Amino acid sequence: MVMQNEIGRRACADGHGEIPTWTAGTLDRIDRSLSEMMRLRSVPGDVWVFGYGALMWESCPTAAGRQAATLAGWHRSYCLRLTAGRGSAHAPGRMLALEPGGTTHGIAIRLSPDAAEKDLRALWIRKLANGRFRPVRVCVALADRRVVPAITFVAAPEHPHYEAESDVASVAAAVFAAYGPLGGNADDVHRLQAALTENGLADAYVDELAEELRRMARLAWA
Template sequence: MINRDSLSDGAFLNSFKEALGDEWWSEERIEASMQDMLARRPPNQPVWVFAYGSLIWNPVFHFVESQPGRLPGWRRSFCIRLRAGRGSPEHPGRMMSLVAGGHTDGLALRLDEYTLEPELRMVWRREMVGGAYQPAWAPVQLEDGRCVEAIIFTANPDSPMHETDDSVETVAPLIATAHGVLGSNREYVRLLDAALKHYDIHDDYIQALAQRLEQLAPQADRTQVGSKTRVNTAGA
């Protein structure tokens, strides 16, 4: 489960070590990445994190301001092969990121300067487990008219986990049957779809994916039941 305790004591990070192998990032490497981003921080500006996925409904880290915002030039994409968390090596799913094109509506979350590093460390330990993301500073247009520089996490095309085909027809069958220690991949999309609707955010890609998963649900459920039956029979 992703919570403050599991991120603080290393349990979340270590739970990925075996599944990711050489792609797993150590605490030292994660810390170095975070400090590099802070060194490139826009001068005299607060630190915002742009939430476009699970950070919307389960941010975990503490922040002092939340504003709806639009990130131009990037769109949501299920382009990361998921072998842990909500997937497994036997049944990999897909994790969401950002790729170039269009725009993304989400939430901009501003961190408190007095607790900046420990709270940002929560974000880094969560997002940079396997190096599939590339953190960057990018302009985000807030709903109240302000334009701020925020930290975004985009897809790393050099990651071994990166997939170029993120079409709904390709990723939906994978997501429909993938599950891991954090739950099912399908549940992630359901939670994302619900969170976007809650904030009145429309995303054609996510809406189409959620609808396709609903269509695949009966078939996926039968597949999972059959798989469990075979496992139980083999172990009897």
């Protein structure tokens, strides 16, 4: 069981290379959360997941489809402290999440009923093991003008790694200084901006943050 848990932990490291901290009830808690979410589904058939960060380019390999989508009522926010992967305990960076208010343009990923349970469980473990995110049901407007129910993951403000100050100046200072085994935290921001551009999307918050990081880099090298 110890070896199985260790393999599971490493396989489910989040997109920043952070390995979840397991407790005896971690998997039980995750499975209960997923079961409850699936029980509340109002429409049978395909399951949609709204990706606004790494899921835009790291979507499930068994996804049945994907397209641009808009989520109203939530906005991108680098409001979670990052202490592994592209950050460290001594120089923590920031991780992207969603917070209430505004609008987010991202990618809706369609999971077929046959593959949904397996794919969602892996995603649940990745997102919920450390407790910094919570899953929510939302409605997203697809590029083909349909509106569909979807699942996404938002910041858990009660978590000790939640950072209330997520304005560009505060985030840029942390992200610019953060570096870990996977590289610099700033690379995450630039990769997100590139993914948005590649999909014909934009986010003013991400653009402003990326530009501030480039400005800081120019000054550091001057």
